[in-house]
Amino acid sequence: MAEAAHHHHHEPQGDDLVTSAQAGLERAGEQWTPMRASVFVALASFSKPASAYDIAEAVSLAQGRRVAANSVYRILDLFVGANLARRVESANAYLANSHPDCLHDCIFLVCDSCGQTTHLDDDRLTRGVRQAAKSAGFTAERPVIEVRGRCADCGPGRSN
Structure with missing residues (x-):
């Protein structure tokens, strides 16, 4: 499935x-x-x-x-x-964790300006990370995916 x-x-x-x-x-x-x-x-x-x-x-x-x-x-x-x-x-x-009954890897979007952190679930992406690790002979026990940047409120042209 x-x-x-x-x-x-x-x-x-x-x-x-x-x-x-x-x-x-x-x-x-x-x-x-x-x-x-x-x-x-x-x-x-x-x-x-x-x-x-x-x-x-x-x-x-x-x-x-x-x-x-x-x-x-x-x-x-x-x-x-x-x-x-x-x-x-x-x-x-x-x-x-606002959904502690669901086990999956998370992706965090972290704003370097205001610190706001958005949590995303994308099982296809995190499954790909685990598979890439496995292909390299590595067992991923707790993948951590963080993307640093600026949120929509702090993006280009916005003043803080």
């Missing part, structure tokens, strides 16, 4: 996204602790990729106590492994 190059998802938001993330983490055999919930809620509140330090600050403010970035990094690594978050490698930043 041929797969569509682009596919669309139901993308839960707010409490539905948190519930979906909790279910995904529990399916992965992990516990949904209050700290993990706080980190996910903070991560999901950002409209752009957020660093572990940004997330630690947001959780610290919400909880009224200091939360170490190292603790947040460990939780984010767990989230990435459970498909609850995506890491934008070039920015060392994270985005909540």
Whole structure:
């Protein structure tokens, strides 16, 4: 059966996204602790990729106590492994995965001007990357495709 190059998802938001993330983490055999919930809620509140330090600050403010970035990094690594978050490698930043029930490789369009990051799904393209790696004798475990440039709002002739 041929797969569509682009596919669309139901993308839960707010409490539905948190519930979906909790279910995904529990399916992965992990516990949904209050700290993990706080980190996910903070991560999901950002409209752009957020660093572990940004997330630690947001959780610290919400909880009224200091939360170490190292603790947040460990939780984010767990989230990435459970498909609850995506890491934008070039920015060392994270985005909540708005469709954690769907496993596929992602493509990020990262604006060098404003930092806005757009997530694309193109299974045909990412399958081609995996196949090229395999042809070179390499096993791609987590392909990361990032395209750096300028978004439509920051494109040529636009002032920031």
